[in-house]
Amino acid sequence: MKESTKTTEGGRTNRTGLALSDHADEMLEVPELTRPTPSNGGIRQEHALYAKQSHAIGTVPPPNTAKGLAKAAMQAITGGKAVALVDKMSERLAFERTGVRLYEALLEKMEVAGKTFSGGPTRNEVQQIRDEELNHAHLMVEALEHLGADPTVMTPSADLVGVEGLGLVQVVNDPRTTVGQCLHALLVAELADNDGWMMMRTMAEELGQKELAKRFSRAEQEEERHLELVRTWLLAHARDQASMT
Amino acid sequence: MSLDILKEKGVPLEQQQFTWRDLVREPISKLDNDAFTRVRVILMNGILEESNRFLHAFARVNGDLRLEAARVRRATHHQQTQVNWLLPADQSPLETTIGYEQVAVEVTASIAQAEPDPYLAQIYRFGLLEDFDHIYRYSALMDRLEGKDANNILQSYTDIVPGRPTAVEHRAPEDELRRPYDRATADPLTKLNALTIVSGEQQTRNYYMNIGPFFSDPIARQLYAEIASIEEQHVTQYESMLDPNQTWLENWLLHELNEVYNYWSCLEFEDDARIREIWERHCNYELGQLHFVMDLFKRIENRDPAELLPKTLPEPIQYRSQREYVRDVLDKEVHYRARGTEMGEVEESEATLAYRKQMNSDGSPTEIVAEGYVWAPGGELLRKAG
Numbered sequence: 001m002k003e004s005t006k007t008t009e010g011g012r013t014n015r016t017g018l019a020l021s022d023h024a025d026e027m028l029e030v031p032e033l034t035r036p037t038p039s040n041g042g043i044r045q046e047h048a049l050y051a052k053q054s055h056a057i058g059t060v061p062p063p064n065t066a067k068g069l070a071k072a073a074m075q076a077i078t079g080g081k082a083v084a085l086v087d088k089m090s091e092r093l094a095f096e097r098t099g100v101r102l103y104e105a106l107l108e109k110m111e112v113a114g115k116t117f118s119g120g121p122t123r124n125e126v127q128q129i130r131d132e133e134l135n136h137a138h139l140m141v142e143a144l145e146h147l148g149a150d151p152t153v154m155t156p157s158a159d160l161v162g163v164e165g166l167g168l169v170q171v172v173n174d175p176r177t178t179v180g181q182c183l184h185a186l187l188v189a190e191l192a193d194n195d196g197w198m199m200m201r202t203m204a205e206e207l208g209q210k211e212l213a214k215r216f217s218r219a220e221q222e223e224e225r226h227l228e229l230v231r232t233w234l235l236a237h238a239r240d241q242a243s244m245t
Numbered sequence: 246m247s248l249d250i251l252k253e254k255g256v257p258l259e260q261q262q263f264t265w266r267d268l269v270r271e272p273i274s275k276l277d278n279d280a281f282t283r284v285r286v287i288l289m290n291g292i293l294e295e296s297n298r299f300l301h302a303f304a305r306v307n308g309d310l311r312l313e314a315a316r317v318r319r320a321t322h323h324q325q326t327q328v329n330w331l332l333p334a335d336q337s338p339l340e341t342t343i344g345y346e347q348v349a350v351e352v353t354a355s356i357a358q359a360e361p362d363p364y365l366a367q368i369y370r371f372g373l374l375e376d377f378d379h380i381y382r383y384s385a386l387m388d389r390l391e392g393k394d395a396n397n398i399l400q401s402y403t404d405i406v407p408g409r410p411t412a413v414e415h416r417a418p419e420d421e422l423r424r425p426y427d428r429a430t431a432d433p434l435t436k437l438n439a440l441t442i443v444s445g446e447q448q449t450r451n452y453y454m455n456i457g458p459f460f461s462d463p464i465a466r467q468l469y470a471e472i473a474s475i476e477e478q479h480v481t482q483y484e485s486m487l488d489p490n491q492t493w494l495e496n497w498l499l500h501e502l503n504e505v506y507n508y509w510s511c512l513e514f515e516d517d518a519r520i521r522e523i524w525e526r527h528c529n530y531e532l533g534q535l536h537f538v539m540d541l542f543k544r545i546e547n548r549d550p551a552e553l554l555p556k557t558l559p560e561p562i563q564y565r566s567q568r569e570y571v572r573d574v575l576d577k578e579v580h581y582r583a584r585g586t587e588m589g590e591v592e593e594s595e596a597t598l599a600y601r602k603q604m605n606s607d608g609s610p611t612e613i614v615a616e617g618y619v620w621a622p623g624g625e626l627l628r629k630a631g
Contacts, residue, residue: 012277016397018622023401026568030620031628033572034406039617043389043464046613050463174334176271 058156060087061149077147077207085203086149089140091157092196096137098165099189103130105172106182116179119236121229129226136197136219143212165189180237187234190227197223247557248509248528250502255532261320268326272333273520275340280347280400281564282520285511286331287341287348289527291448292441292507293325296500307493313541314497317534321504324527331520336398338456339387339465343398345449346383349376350403352445354567356438357574359560365435365486368423369442370574371581371588372479377571378408379472382611385618386468394624402566405620409579411611414475415604416583417596421481424586428488428495433502433555436487440503441562443483450476467610474604494542498553501535510561 018024060083077085107126110116144151154162171177171185197220204213273282300318304311332341350373357369384395384405395405426435450473457469491499508528515521539550584591621628 012274014276015279015400016276018396018401021401023566023568027396027401027404028622030404030406033404034619036407036615036617036619037612042608042613042616046464046467046608046610047462170334176333 056156058154058159060090060155061153077209081207082147085207086144086147087155087157088196088199088203089144089147089149090151090153090155091161092200093137093140093144093151094154094158095161095165095189095193095196096133096140098162098169099133099193100130100137102165102168102172102186102189103133105169106179106186109172109177109179109182113179117237117240119233119240120179121183121233125229129229132222132226136222139215139219143215146212161192164192180234180241183230183234183237187227187230190223190230194220194223194227248505249556250505250532250535250554250558251551251556253532254536255529255534256526257533258316258320258537261530261533263323263327268323269330270327270523271519272331273517275333275336275398278520279516280344280398280402281351281514282517283332283336283344283398284348284351285515285524285564286328286520287344287448288352288441288445289507289511290325290329291348291444292504293321293328294448294451295440295444296321296504297325298447299496299500303493303497310541310545313537317537320530320534324530327523328527331523337391338459339383339391340393340398342383342453342456343380343387343395345452346376346380347399347403348445349373349449350380350571351564351567352562353442354570354574355563356442358567358570359434359563360438361432362426362435364424365426365439367588368482368486369438370578371583372442372446372482373571374408374575374579374581375411375414375475375479376408377404377575378411378414378611379475381405381407381618381620382411382468382472382615384620385615386465388618388620388624388626389614390462390465392624392626394622396620396622402568404568404571406575407615408575409581411471411475412605412609413582413601414478415597415601416478417594417600418481420583420585420594420597421478422485422586423482425486425488428491431488433553434559436499437503437506437559439483439486440499441507443480443487444503446476446479446483450480464610464614468614471610492546494538494546495553498535498538498542498550501531501538502554504531505535506558507562509558510564513561514564 013020015021018027021027062083103126106121107123107130110121110123110126141151168185168189172182197216201213201216201220204210204216273286275283297318300314300321304314304318307314336344353369353373353376357366357373360366360369380395380399380403387393387395399405426439428436453469453473453476457466457473460466460469487496505528508524508531511524512521512528515524539554542548542550581589582591582593584594584597619625619628
């Protein structure tokens with residue numbers, strides 16, 4: 001099973017750079033052959049024009065108007081704070097669901113790869129992280145319901161973490177990628193997740209939601225452990241690669 | 246290697262079978278495969294897309310042959326799937342776009358040189374300089390939006406410099422139509438060239454129309470809108486080269502011949518054994534489809550298909566860098582314009598000037614994105630001072 005990042009494989013070599021190209025000399029003539037039009041800041045102007053005219057990517061449904069069922073906990077949170085809290089909670093829920101799928105993909109990849117590398121993840125360790133991510137998703141569903149918010153809604157922040165996560169999903173599901181390469185995608189996920197839970201706990205504290213803050217704090221601690229583990233595995237992978245070459 | 250298309254019967258249509266896993270093979274490597282393998286994969290998708298679209302139009306007006314068209318179309322559809330799914334997931338829509346424009350430049354340049362009809366060769370050179378400009382514009386977008394070097398895709402085979410500026414490529418419909426070849430006297434290669442290029446341009450137009458909305462950046466969205474419009478013009482231009490008096494069955498026969506010719510051309514140049522095997526299999530499938538249509542042609546039109554088919558296939562499309570030729574055409578013809586069916590040092594029509602003025606009146610995205618852009622190895626951010 002592939003695990004290394006090889007310089008050649010089955011007679012294949014990387015053809016993207018100039019150094020190995022038979023046509024590099026002609027390509028290097030390109031700057032001399034180019035007569036560009038002057039720079040007028042056109043891109044910046046166009047961006048500004050669109051930014052000024054654009055509407056929001058979407059809205060957060062107001063929790064206290066949906067069927068008039070806002071819970072007491074939410075009623076205590078006034079104004080835009082409730083909207084901000086629900087938006088970020090929905091974001092975390094969306095991210096945790098994707099996180100479960102990312103770790104499930106890693107588990108499948110590890111199963112096919114067999115033994116991966118010295119100091120790499122064990123199946124049990126990855127399974128535990130996957131299960132904790134799922135628990136965090138359920139925790140967030142309960143928390144949203146506790147506030148009277150709808151956990152099935154895709155809020156703007158939930159939408160955008162989905163967009164951000166697309167690249168991670170592509171990396172871990174590509175059958176050509178290795179466990180080591182996928183761990184880098186998971187590092188990106190865990191870094192964002194760590195800050196995400198820290199923000200959740202802080203928001204809950206500042207809004208006087210003590211019980212929620214306590215539960216979010218437990219999730220935050222588990223996420224810190226996930227990040228440490230992924231970092232350790234990635235470093236072990238880098239050392240393993242270096243020792244192979 | 247020559248191919249006797251009358252003698253070689255290929256794989257009979259009823260034996261052209263696939264499974265879902267067979268359709269979804271390991272893709273090519275964006276990093277390790279030769280850029281011309283990607284060029285061939287993209288072009289062949291276009292050739293098969295044209296076949297599908299043609300046969301759908303055919304079925305709408307040839308009620309008696311709907312079943313025959315559907316049978317060939319089903320095989321062709323799955324061939325197209327197998328080919329297009331060779332593009333890898335780590336190749337972004339913008340990177341694939343650079344690949345599409347490399348197809349337009351390198352394949353059109355090869356065809357322009359092989360074309361026996363000087364008027365049609367002029368059309369190819371005219372279109373070539375416009376697609377050539379698109380590479381420069383999209384490369385600027387890729388560099389400025391994503392910080393990536395388009396030459397990682399082009400692999401130094403194709404220049405990244407301005408061609409005929411896209412902003413002046415906008416023309417009124419009456420200046421986009423060309424004179425068609427004459428079905429009775431045109432060289433078979435002329436007919437194949439026209440079908441190949443119109444197929445490539447059509448799929449490019451379709452691709453841009455599909456992926457343009459995937460970009461969040463308004464300049465990228467505008468750029469795809471502007472260049473898709475030129476591709477629409479190009480489809481109009483190249484499709485007008487086809488003799489409108491060709492019968493439906495004559496057209497079908499030519500499509501099948503062109504598919505054989507194109508797969509055979511791919512085979513002649515492919516250096517990846519895994520992909521060669523696909524070209525070979527599909528070439529044999531196309532021979533089977535060609536003979537299927539030859540039988541229909543005999544039966545329905547009471548004509549001998551040998552009237553239309555060449556005894557041997559012409560020289561294959563040359564899948565190698567056409568840089569020297571492109572630079573020469575750029576030097577001599579970048580200032581050419583079109584009026585009516587003619588191209589050269591002509592004064593543009595009022596209709597074209599008015600249309601262009603209207604479309605560019607809020608600015609031209611292709612100009613905006615490439616202001617001051619000069620390609621450098623690794624992208625403009627890595628240009629060394631001095």
